[in-house]
Amino acid sequence: MSAPERPGAARVLRMGERGLLVELPGEAETVALHAELVRRRAAGLLPPVGEIVPAARTVLLDGVDDPEGLAGELVRWEIPPPDPRATGTVEIPVRYDGPDLAEVAALWGLAPGEAAARHASVTYRVAFCGFAPGFGYLTGLPEGLSVPRRSTPRTAVPAGSVAVAGAYTGVYPRSSPGGWQLIGTTDAVLWDPSRDPAALLAPGTLVRFTVVGSR
Amino acid sequence: MSDRAVAVVRAGALTTVQDAGRPGYAHLGVPRSGVLDAPAARLVNRLVGNTGDAAVLETTLTGCAVRPRRPVVAAVGGAPCRVTVDGRPAAWGAAIRVPAGAVLEVHPAEHGVRSYVAFAGGVAVDPVLGSRSTDLLSGLGPQPLADGAVLPLGAGSAPPAGAGGPVPWPAPPGELVLRILPGPREDWFAPGALRTLAAARYLVTSSSNRIGLRTDGPPLERAVHGELPSEGMVLGAVQVPPDGRPVVFLADHPTTGGYPVVGVVVERDLPGAAQAVPGTPVRFLPVSRVRVRR
Numbered sequence: 001m002s003a004p005e006r007p008g009a010a011r012v013l014r015m016g017e018r019g020l021l022v023e024l025p026g027e028a029e030t031v032a033l034h035a036e037l038v039r040r041r042a043a044g045l046l047p048p049v050g051e052i053v054p055a056a057r058t059v060l061l062d063g064v065d066d067p068e069g070l071a072g073e074l075v076r077w078e079i080p081p082p083d084p085r086a087t088g089t090v091e092i093p094v095r096y097d098g099p100d101l102a103e104v105a106a107l108w109g110l111a112p113g114e115a116a117a118r119h120a121s122v123t124y125r126v127a128f129c130g131f132a133p134g135f136g137y138l139t140g141l142p143e144g145l146s147v148p149r150r151s152t153p154r155t156a157v158p159a160g161s162v163a164v165a166g167a168y169t170g171v172y173p174r175s176s177p178g179g180w181q182l183i184g185t186t187d188a189v190l191w192d193p194s195r196d197p198a199a200l201l202a203p204g205t206l207v208r209f210t211v212v213g214s215r
Numbered sequence: 216m217s218d219r220a221v222a223v224v225r226a227g228a229l230t231t232v233q234d235a236g237r238p239g240y241a242h243l244g245v246p247r248s249g250v251l252d253a254p255a256a257r258l259v260n261r262l263v264g265n266t267g268d269a270a271v272l273e274t275t276l277t278g279c280a281v282r283p284r285r286p287v288v289a290a291v292g293g294a295p296c297r298v299t300v301d302g303r304p305a306a307w308g309a310a311i312r313v314p315a316g317a318v319l320e321v322h323p324a325e326h327g328v329r330s331y332v333a334f335a336g337g338v339a340v341d342p343v344l345g346s347r348s349t350d351l352l353s354g355l356g357p358q359p360l361a362d363g364a365v366l367p368l369g370a371g372s373a374p375p376a377g378a379g380g381p382v383p384w385p386a387p388p389g390e391l392v393l394r395i396l397p398g399p400r401e402d403w404f405a406p407g408a409l410r411t412l413a414a415a416r417y418l419v420t421s422s423s424n425r426i427g428l429r430t431d432g433p434p435l436e437r438a439v440h441g442e443l444p445s446e447g448m449v450l451g452a453v454q455v456p457p458d459g460r461p462v463v464f465l466a467d468h469p470t471t472g473g474y475p476v477v478g479v480v481v482e483r484d485l486p487g488a489a490q491a492v493p494g495t496p497v498r499f500l501p502v503s504r505v506r507v508r509r
Contacts, residue, residue, distance in 0.1 A: 013399035014504070016479030019449045021399045051241040053447035055471050060447025063238070129244040130445060130471035133353050193343045193355060199243045 012071040018050075019062045020071055026057070027127060027139060034059050035082035035204055054128040054203045056137075082204065089206040092171065094120065094162050096211060098182035100150070104164060107147050116211055118145070119183060124169055124207040129199070134173035134191030136201035141167055153179035160186045162209065169209075171201075184209075218284040220367045221334065224318055226360040227279035231349035231425075232338050235268040240344060241470040247450060248350040249466050251425060251489030252329055255293035259333035262290035262310045264371065269337030270347040272360070274330045276492075278321035279360060281332075285315050288335040288371060294327030294490055327490035335371025351425050352467040391419070391487055391497045393463065393480045395453060396504060400475035403443065404455070405436040412453075412477065412499045417461065421493035425467040427454075428488045430497050434459025435477060445471045451480035453499070461499070463488055 010033070011023040024030040034054040040046040047070060050063020064070055096116030105115035124140035141164065149165045154177065157163070161172045163180035172178060173191035186209075190200045201207065223230075233256065236249020250256035250273055257267040272279065278296055283289075290310050291298045298305045301317045313319045321330050340347050340357045349356040360366075401409055417432030435455050448454070452464040454474045463480055465488065478501065480488065491497070 014396070015399045015476070016396055016449045016451055017481060017504070019479070021446065050238055051447070053241045053470060055446040056444035058444075058446040060241075060449070062241070062447070062449050128445075128471065129242060130469065131244060133240075133243055133245045133355065135244055198344060203242055 010075060012074060014067060014071075015060065015062070018064050018067060019060060020064060020067050020074075022059045022061070022074065024057055024059070029079075030054060030057055030059060031125065031127065031204070032079045032082055035086065036077065036079045037061070038204065039083075039086065055130070056128065084206060087202075087204040087206060089123070089208060090200060091208050091210055092162075092186050092188045092200075093212045094184040094186050094209045095213070096120075096162075096184040098161065098163070098184045100163075100181035101183045104147055104181050104183050108145055116184070119164070119169070120209045120211050122209075124209075126201045126203050126205045126207065127168075128203050129201070131170075132173055132176055132191075133193075134199040134201065135170055136199075136203075136205070136207075138169040138201075138207055139167060140207075141169060143167065147181055149179040150181060153177055154182075157182065158185070160188070160190075162186055217367065219336070219339075219370070220365050221281040221283045221287070221319075223279070223360045223362055223364040223366065224282050225278075225280035225320075226362050226364070227274050227321075228277040229275040230279040230360040231273050231351070232270050232340055232357050232360075232366070233273045233348045234270040234337075234346055236348050236466060237344045237346035237350075237355070241447065244353070244470050245344065245355065246350050246352050246467050246470060248346065248348040248356065250331070250348075251466055252293050252331065252486040254486050255329075256331045256333070258308075259290040259292040259331045260337075262292070262308075263288050263333045263335040264310075265333060265335065265337050269333065269369070270340070271334075271338065272332040274321055274324070274332070276328055277323045278330060279332070280318050280320040281366075282318050283313050283315060283334075283368075287313050287368065289313050289319055290333050291321050291330055292333075293329050293331040294324035296324050296330050297322035326492075328492055329489055334368050336369035339367045339369040348466075350467055352469060388487065389495070391491045391495050392500055393484045393488060393497060394500045394502045395478035395480050397478045397501050398476075400443070401477050403437060403439040403475040404477055405438045408435040408438075408477065409501055411435060412461065413501050417497040417499070419491045419493050419495040419497060423491075423493065425465055427465055427468060428463040428491065428497075430461050430463070432460065432497075435461065437475070439475075443473050443475050445473045448472045448476070449479060451482060451485055452476045453478045453480060465489065 157178035162184035417430035
């Protein structure tokens with residue numbers, strides 16, 4: 001998406017008394033609408049909204065006083081492509097030493113070291129968060145590099161595990177059960193509620209992984 | 216720690232600290248959390264002279280017992296239950312003075328699920344992202360109460376005049392009627408699904424918790440069998456997992472989910488859902504937006 005677009009293909013669905021669920025045709029449109037909503041809110045151009053929650057193909061607006069009015073207005077907006085300067089880029093150093101790296105590399109037809117370099121060659125974007133506070137679903141991996149989830153999820157994935165599943169990359173903010181393929185480890189703190197901001201990754205943030213040697 | 220505090224003598228099955236929760240962080244994956252029966256929590260806070268969003272204790276079925284280190288004004292409300300101070304009967308639904316070292320016992324709920332205990336000054340554990348609520352889905356906020364734990368209290372003011380007397384309180388109904396606004400994914404279900412939902416009787420199951428009110432009854436059949444990409448969730452969303460049994464999302468619900476939402480329960484009906492014991496019959500009543508407004 002390079003030129004401004006109207007989200008004409010957007011479907012605005014009502015969700016409860018004060019919610020709007022805006023459904024977009026694809027990821028690029030979803031990212032762009034989310035960025036535009038955040039921009040308008042920061043500029044004071046959006047009526048008060050409790051939550052703006054992007055997901056794979058939707059953006060939820062909750063806590064809206066006049067959902068009907070906003071729904072009518074929203075479909076007429078011109079949505080510019082997101083401005084990368086608005087969110088900044090986060091660098092996450094990774095030791096590519098995950099227990100599933102060899103398996104993922106085999107699926108990609110690469111040696112493990114090449115797979116690590118390939119994974120670190122991409123600029124990712126946090127499409128949305130969920131699963132746990134501070135867990136971002138990062139898009140950017142080329143389509144051909146999608147990998148399935150593990151058939152049996154692990155009961156405990158260590159905090160800082162860098163993982164892939166489907167088209168997404170993610171970093172576990174804390175130890176939790178998980179079914180993603182673990183390819184590396186980072187010391188970066190993804191979530192710290194006593195820090196401001198608590199989350200290292202927020203929707204829209206650009207992410208680069210850098211390769212560091214294993215200990 | 217200052218002596219403006221209460222020690223937990225009996226934590227009960229599940230007692231948590233709750234306030235108005237931490238809305239505004241759903242985009243980071245942080246559940247809203249907060250009291251499930253907001254009117255009850257507001258009322259007990261008012262009885263002890265707190266603002267409505269001060270942190271209170273929320274019990275689950277079996278109550279709890281605490282021992283203040285200094286005299287404190289407290290109030291118990293929500294699910295009706297016996298209240299005693301050092302074994303002597305005390306008022307439910309009214310401000311009560313608990314002497315230093317006495318045991319305030321909130322006995323098991325006689326109706327409903329969750330009783331609320333307010334202390335003048337509020338429970339003053341450290342806030343996380345602006346809230347003192349325990350979030351059982353993601354583990355934010357204080358741990359659920361444990362025997363022997365000590366909870367700090369804030370500085371209390373005198374209860375306002377007129378708020379000290381008993382308060383009339385309806386018992387939770389024997390049948391839970393939840394009005395729902397259809398959508399956003401009612402088109403993912405077979406044409407008769409909303410009728411099934413409206414006509415059938417569901418029962419609250421014992422796997423219900425602060426995350427969701429789980430029900431058992433006729434499964435809702437899907438028309439679309441694909442996978443729904445994860446999308447944002449709201450309080451009261453009626454999510455239908457593959458087994459077809461509706462789950463009503465309560466305060467600790469996940470911020471996104473991949474099962475279709477057939478409708479959303481209107482907010483005014485959620486306190487009732489918070490007080491529905493397992494086995495309570497539930498009827499879902501689809502309503503139009505115009506009727507909710509009035």
